[in-house]
Amino acid sequence: AILAGSAVAGMAQDVTLRMHYFLPQQAIVPKQGLKVWSDKIEAESDGRIKIQHFPAMQLGGTPPQLADQVIDGVADIVWTLPGYTPGRFPSTEVFELPFIASGPEATSKAFWDFAEANVMDTEFQGMKMLALWVHGPGMIHSKDPIASIEDLNGVKLRAPSRVTNQYFSEVGATPIGMPVPAVPEALSKGVIDATVLPWEVTTSLKISELVENHTEFPGETLYVATLMLAMNQGVYDGLPEDLKAVIDNNSGADLSATLGAVMAEGDEVGRQVAVDAGNTIIELTPEQIAPWKEAGFAVEASWIEEMDGKGLDGQAMVDEARSLIDAYSGE
Amino acid sequence: MRIHAFFLSLSRFMAVLGGLVLSLLILLTVASVTGRALNGLLHSDMAQGAFPGLSQGLLTMGIGPITGDFELVEAGIAFTIFAFLPLTQISGAHATVDIFTATLPRGINRFLVAFWEAVFALVMVVIAWRLYVGMLGKMQYNETTFLLQFPVWWAYAASFGAAVVAAVVTVYVALARWVELLSGCVLPPVDGGADH
Amino acid sequence: MSDFLIGLLSFPLLLLLIFLRMPIGLAMFVVGFVGLSWVTGGTVVALAKLKSETFSTFSSYSLSIVPLFLLMGQFATLGGMSQALFKAAESFLGHLKGGVAMAAVGACAGFGAICGSSLATAATMSQVALPELRRYGYSGGFSTATLAAGGTLGILIPPSVILVIYAILTEQNIAKLFLAAFVPGILAAIGYILTISIYVRLHPDAAGVRQPVPWPERLRALVDVWPVLLVFTAVVGGIYAGIFTPTEGAAVGAFGTGIIALINGGLRGRAWFECFYATAKSTAMIFFIVLGAGFYNGFLALTQVPQELSNWVVAQGFSAWTVLVIILLLYLVLGCLMDSLSMILLTIPIFFPIVSILDFGMSTEEFAIWFGIIVLVVVEVGLITPPVGMNLFVINSMDRETPIGQTYKAVMYFVASDILRVALMLVFPVITLGLLRLFY
Ligand code: NA
Ligand code: NA
Numbered sequence: 029a030i031l032a033g034s035a036v037a038g039m040a041q042d043v044t045l046r047m048h049y050f051l052p053q054q055a056i057v058p059k060q061g062l063k064v065w066s067d068k069i070e071a072e073s074d075g076r077i078k079i080q081h082f083p084a085m086q087l088g089g090t091p092p093q094l095a096d097q098v099i100d101g102v103a104d105i106v107w108t109l110p111g112y113t114p115g116r117f118p119s120t121e122v123f124e125l126p127f128i129a130s131g132p133e134a135t136s137k138a139f140w141d142f143a144e145a146n147v148m149d150t151e152f153q154g155m156k157m158l159a160l161w162v163h164g165p166g167m168i169h170s171k172d173p174i175a176s177i178e179d180l181n182g183v184k185l186r187a188p189s190r191v192t193n194q195y196f197s198e199v200g201a202t203p204i205g206m207p208v209p210a211v212p213e214a215l216s217k218g219v220i221d222a223t224v225l226p227w228e229v230t231t232s233l234k235i236s237e238l239v240e241n242h243t244e245f246p247g248e249t250l251y252v253a254t255l256m257l258a259m260n261q262g263v264y265d266g267l268p269e270d271l272k273a274v275i276d277n278n279s280g281a282d283l284s285a286t287l288g289a290v291m292a293e294g295d296e297v298g299r300q301v302a303v304d305a306g307n308t309i310i311e312l313t314p315e316q317i318a319p320w321k322e323a324g325f326a327v328e329a330s331w332i333e334e335m336d337g338k339g340l341d342g343q344a345m346v347d348e349a350r351s352l353i354d355a356y357s358g359e
Numbered sequence: 360m361r362i363h364a365f366f367l368s369l370s371r372f373m374a375v376l377g378g379l380v381l382s383l384l385i386l387l388t389v390a391s392v393t394g395r396a397l398n399g400l401l402h403s404d405m406a407q408g409a410f411p412g413l414s415q416g417l418l419t420m421g422i423g424p425i426t427g428d429f430e431l432v433e434a435g436i437a438f439t440i441f442a443f444l445p446l447t448q449i450s451g452a453h454a455t456v457d458i459f460t461a462t463l464p465r466g467i468n469r470f471l472v473a474f475w476e477a478v479f480a481l482v483m484v485v486i487a488w489r490l491y492v493g494m495l496g497k498m499q500y501n502e503t504t505f506l507l508q509f510p511v512w513w514a515y516a517a518s519f520g521a522a523v524v525a526a527v528v529t530v531y532v533a534l535a536r537w538v539e540l541l542s543g544c545v546l547p548p549v550d551g552g553a554d555h
Numbered sequence: 556m557s558d559f560l561i562g563l564l565s566f567p568l569l570l571l572l573i574f575l576r577m578p579i580g581l582a583m584f585v586v587g588f589v590g591l592s593w594v595t596g597g598t599v600v601a602l603a604k605l606k607s608e609t610f611s612t613f614s615s616y617s618l619s620i621v622p623l624f625l626l627m628g629q630f631a632t633l634g635g636m637s638q639a640l641f642k643a644a645e646s647f648l649g650h651l652k653g654g655v656a657m658a659a660v661g662a663c664a665g666f667g668a669i670c671g672s673s674l675a676t677a678a679t680m681s682q683v684a685l686p687e688l689r690r691y692g693y694s695g696g697f698s699t700a701t702l703a704a705g706g707t708l709g710i711l712i713p714p715s716v717i718l719v720i721y722a723i724l725t726e727q728n729i730a731k732l733f734l735a736a737f738v739p740g741i742l743a744a745i746g747y748i749l750t751i752s753i754y755v756r757l758h759p760d761a762a763g764v765r766q767p768v769p770w771p772e773r774l775r776a777l778v779d780v781w782p783v784l785l786v787f788t789a790v791v792g793g794i795y796a797g798i799f800t801p802t803e804g805a806a807v808g809a810f811g812t813g814i815i816a817l818i819n820g821g822l823r824g825r826a827w828f829e830c831f832y833a834t835a836k837s838t839a840m841i842f843f844i845v846l847g848a849g850f851y852n853g854f855l856a857l858t859q860v861p862q863e864l865s866n867w868v869v870a871q872g873f874s875a876w877t878v879l880v881i882i883l884l885l886y887l888v889l890g891c892l893m894d895s896l897s898m899i900l901l902t903i904p905i906f907f908p909i910v911s912i913l914d915f916g917m918s919t920e921e922f923a924i925w926f927g928i929i930v931l932v933v934v935e936v937g938l939i940t941p942p943v944g945m946n947l948f949v950i951n952s953m954d955r956e957t958p959i960g961q962t963y964k965a966v967m968y969f970v971a972s973d974i975l976r977v978a979l980m981l982v983f984p985v986i987t988l989g990l991l992r993l994f995y
Contacts, residue, residue, distance in 0.1 A: 046857070080859075084726075088604060088853030090611045096496065100603030101595075115503040115510075182402040182418065184395070190505055202398065205429050205506045210800075213728060217797025218399075371832065378831030381622055385813070388806035392799050429616055432802070437614035439622065440842045446832060447839035453578035454840055454894050458943045460576045471576045479581055485602075486609050493606035518610055 043271065044078045045263070048103035050091040053083040056228060056294040061287045062107060062257070065278065073274045079105070098258050099154040105259045111189040117151045118338060119143075120254045122349045123162055124191045125331060126324030129249040130357040136161035136288030138352035139254060140281040145348070156264040158279040161288040162252040163226045164295040166192075168243040169235050170222035171215075175243065175310055177319055186211055186223040192251050195327045196224075199320070212238060224251065227302075228294030236302040243310045245317055257287070366531050370445035373524055377442030384435045387428060395424035427507035434504075434514035441521035445528040448479070473536035480526070480533035487522040494519055558594050562858025565590050569851070569901075579897040580840070583847030590854040604853065612846045616802060617729070620719050622838040623805035624671030629830040630812035631669050631786070632679045633821030639779040640665040641683045646776040650767035653755035655691050656701045657748045659684040663705030664744040665780070667712035668787040669812065671719075671805075672837070673895070673938055677706025677946045681953045692763025696961025697754065699954055700939075703946040703962065704747050704969035707935040710895075712740035713791060714805065717896055717934070720845070721927045724903045727920070729801040730794050734994060735924045735987050739932060739980060746972040754968050761965075782815045795994070841896060848900035855904065865909040875913035879926075882906050883933050883977070890937020894945050898934050921988055928987045929980055936973040939966050 047066065051058055058081070066079035085091065087103060094108035095116065110117035111124065122128070122142070129135040139160045148157060168174050170183065177199045185201040187193045193203045204220050208229070214220045215238040223235070230236055257279075264275065302309060312320075332342030400406055401414040401422065425431075447453060460468050494515035502511040538544070556564075565586050572582040591601040612618070631637065644661035648654045663680050670676050681702045688698040710717055713733035722729040755762045768776075790808035793799050799807065816822045822830075855861060868878060889898055907926075915922055938946040941963040951959045980986050 082856060086853075086856040088849050088856075089608055090615075093607050093611060096603070096607060100600070100606070102600050102604050113500065113502045114505055114508065116500040118501075182398065182423075184399075184424070190503075190508070193506055202423050203426075203506065204424060205427065209726070213730070214800070217800075219395075219797065219800060371828070374831050374835035375828055377835060378626075378828075381626065381831075381834070382813075384619075385623065385626075385806045385809050388803050389810045392803050392807060396798060432619055433614040433616050436616075436619040436622070437610055440613040440839060443622075443835035443839035444843070446835045447843070450836055452836040452840050453580060454844060454897055455576050455578050456573050456893055456943065457576050458892060459574045468576070475577050475581065478585065479578065482581060482584060486605065489602060489605035490609055493610060496606060514614065515610060518613065522609075 042076050042078065043267065044080060045104040045259075046080050046082060046087070047105040047107070048082045048085070048087050048094060048097060049107040050085050050094070051083060053081065055083075055232060057107065057255075057287065057290060058083055060293075061290040065283065069274060069278055072278070073271055077271055077274065095155075095258075098260050101260050101262065103260075104263050105158070105257065107255070107257050110254050110256055114190045117147070118335060118340065119147045119151055119345060120160075120256075121189075121191050121331065122345045123254050124189050124251060125328050125346070126191075126195050126251055127248055127321050128328075128346070128349060128353070129162055129165070129252040130353050132162055132164050132252070132288035132292045133285045134356035135249075135252060135353055136284040137281050137356045138349065140284040141352050142345075142349055146345070152258070154261050155258040156261045156275075157256065157258050158275070159257040159283040159287050161255050161284045161291075163255065163288070163291040164228060164252070165245065165249040166224050166226050166251045166253070167245065168222055168224050168250070169230060169239045170241045170243065171239050172221065173241040173243075173308060173310060174222065175312065175316065177323065180222075183222050184220045186214065186220050188224065188253055189251075191327065191331065192224060194330070195251070195324065198327055199323045208233070211235070215239060226252070226291065226295055227298030228291050229298070231294065231298040231301055236298075236305045236307055239307070241308050241310060242302055243312065245320070246311050247314070248317055248321070250320070255287070257283070362531075363535070366445075366528055367449055369524065370449045370528055373442045373444075373521060374446040377439040377521070380435050380442070381439045384432050384439075387425060387431060391425040391428040394422055398423035427504065430504040430507055430509075434509075434517070437514060438517040438521055441518045441525060444483075444521070444525035448483070448525060448529045448532055451532075469536075469540050473533070473540045476529070476533040476536045480530045483522075483526040483529040487519065487526040490515065490519045490522050558858040559860060559863055561590060561593060562855050562860035565851075565854070565858075566905075573893070573897075578843075579893070579901075580843035580845075580847035583844070583851040583901065585847075587847065587850030587852070587854040591850070591857065594854065594857055604850075608849060609846060612849055613842055615723075617719070617723050618842070618845065620729075620802045620805045621671075621716050621841055622834055623802070623809045624714050624716055624719075625675070625837050626830065626834045627786075627805065627809040627812050628670035628672060628675045628679070629833055630809060630816045630822075631666070631783075632675075632682075633826055633830065634782065634812055634816035634819050635821060636669065636783050636786075636812070636815070637662065637666055637679045637683045639776075640783060641680065641687070643773075643776040643780045645687065645765075646768040646773040649691075649765045651752075653751040653762045655684075655688050655765055656693060656697065656751045656755075656762065659688065659701055660705045660708070660744055660747045660751065663702070663708045664712055664740070665783055667708040667710070667740065668791070669714075669783055669808065670709050671714045671716040673706050673708075673710040673935065674945055674949050675837075676709025677702055678949050678953065680705060681950050685950075685954055691765045694758075694761040694961075694965075695954065695957030696963075696965040697758070697761040699947070699950045699957050699962040700965035700969060701747070701751065703939045703944065703950050703966055704750075704973075706946045706949075707938050707973075708740060708744055708747075710935055711736060711743050711932065713737060714801075714808075715931070716841070717899055717931055718927065719801070720896065720899055721903065721931065724900070725907055725923050725927065727923050727927065731920075731991055731995065732924055732927055733791065733794070733801075734990050735928050736931065737990055738986055739928055739976070742976055742979075742986065743932075743973070746976050747969060750968050750972040754965070782812075786811045786815070844897055844900055848897075848904075851901075852904040861905050861908045864905065865912055868909050869912060875910075875915050878913055879910060879915075879981075882910065883929065886930060886933045887936065887940070890934055891940045892943050893937070895931075895934035895937055898937070899930070903930075915984075917984065917988075921984075921991070924991065925984050925987050929977060932973070932977055932980065936970060936977070939973075940970055941966070 069077050092112040094106040097103045098106040110120040123139050143160050180201040183201045184204050187196050187203050196203045211223050212233050335342030401418050406414045494512050497512035569586045588601050592598045641662040644658035648658040666676050713736050718732045722732050790804045794804040938944050
């Protein structure tokens, strides 16, 4: 943070915060989430907090380094995915397990509560968490229609996280790792046959032009990815009390739910593009979904075992996440 | 002279080591591309119709892309570049612009070269040190790769080893240039000549 | 001093250091590091960045294409592909007026199709073609100038290391950039052949006469070119057909040329090591510049110089074309002093935000690709413009008998053909974008 303006006696210091993230300014989350949020902070602090946006990794480094950058103070605030650094935030993976999530608003609130109760001082140490949220339900976008697990046999598929990679290996697909921006090229060139993404992301990547089939799991969430907006703890602690209050009033469960909702709105846009393109949207029935869920439990069980190996109580985390999501979904 | 021969051999050894890792990455990538193509072929309707047993058998054997090939390339290429650095340092192969200094007296040029080599040595030592600190962070946070899930610090450690050699060689080159400058005796000339 | 001013002043300081013979990558790194420390009030942030930035730069999957292409070029030389190409071109063109020089250009174009680097193409083809040119009475300056110009085809005709770097800097698709470079590359080769034909008419003493080669021999020479065709088809064809990504294509190409070199006996004994040494030096040099540029650009972004500059340009209301031409002239001047890769890494992060918000009547992506190819051509002109032209130096070091002054004189004809081509590309974007519109 850059402190300035202390010369005028009796006037509190102004603060400039650097916010760093990997997507361009025009993407949905920066435009409708982060910019709106930073405008609100600037307004409520009477302009004493200024937030400079550095989109598209302008300050250097790669997306997996964002977590380190905020802890080390290279940036004051970062938006990133815990999943970019597998192994570092193991507890957050509980929300990425197959079929555990519900609507993005409810799951985001649950995620925030879960983190407050369990990981703010452990895995998130050094960060002042501002929001924790999940995107809308992820689904399969494929060249050939996929209705059953059997249809996945041998399909080369790009999955976004450690857990989803495990899941799709489990159900017989060939998971291929690559960064999201490489997906359109890989799809158009046949390097992959399918990808899993939420609808929101398909708009900018033009996925609906590259594939003709989309497999939805109505009433269920195949998977979600977790996201976080984090501030450097030292910078937050150094703020005067009234500015801390501005940050506090605009962060936490509500901001998490709002950001989840922003992404969910983007989902509708993305789905409409696919409909307008005349693509086939396969909506699986509960009977058809059952075997997919069955396979999900196997991944869940092995995840629990893995967490136990790390000295974390995997089962307790799953139970807690489930009950929080259920509680918020019932609202 | 024998000192120079030692550091030159060390730098060449690192370059060959890096070259071998690069060659392994090439083989790995070619194998993965081939596996992926065969996998697609065996899944095709034609193969499944003509020889279903054979196709299925080969697929069960695991014919397909190599899991985590991207990750291995990333880990390996980092080591390769660090291993390529010592030879670049000792050969003076870094890109420079000498059109303006060419008109200056020889002594000034030698001073400039020695001076920048000293800066380079400092920078390479700092880079190696920070790489070490970065490695400790990756160990502390248990970060792994996506698919193979090997600890990220392994790749850091390999790179750190090569970075230490690069730093040592750069420090040697800087010392050698200063000894040359101050004593007037001349060590083997830099053989230069990188292309791109 | 405001951050913006620090950022702005860092650029002339950087140039000063570079002109004081500070290695370019090191200069960008140090200025970036010191600037970052100044702006953030201490070395904490800069040192924290350095924890992972060296590793992440060196472990970049997309950049790993660079050593692969470089190694491929080394293998191709050892595998005798440069000789085969030159022989074939010479047997068809050698008897024409200035024909041996034309053949050298043709062979450079062919070698460019399997080599990602200008200097490597210039150096490799010189080894093969210089003795032949001298044997048939071609003057020293004309021969070296031809090869220096021909060498630039190494980077214009895909694959191309500089296009890879540009693609990464501007987040464009590598395959599309390669495709767009194709026609301008061929045009360059044709331009050089016409230049040769004009030159030998203006300077009849500059070239000797060679007897035509009988047709059976021509066909035999053509057959020997098959490994080049095979590798080019496999790599470039494979990338477009979707069999693999550009990085995978480079690996396949390196593998293929390696096998061919092995079969042709080019990789005996120490030759294998020499390949690694040459690849090592070029690779580490390039990556260190990339690292330094990353640090410098991170610092510049922090001072908001690129954003403010582009806002300023917009506020002045300059016409898009004026801005573009000024930038290209800057490249031409800078190109007389600096190597092309450093120029791209140093300037694209500053210039690209400025030009990309101007309206040239095409889509953002088309503009990014068109601009990239034009910049590529202009910086490649820098490789052959006196006084500092890397290609001129390389060839000069291989032909000690020819004073560089003679090379400088003759090369100006090729520079003229380059400038004409840039003008054509500016006026007719379809030259660059035609193939792209056809295939995508
Ligand atoms: Na080329
Ligand atoms: Na030049």
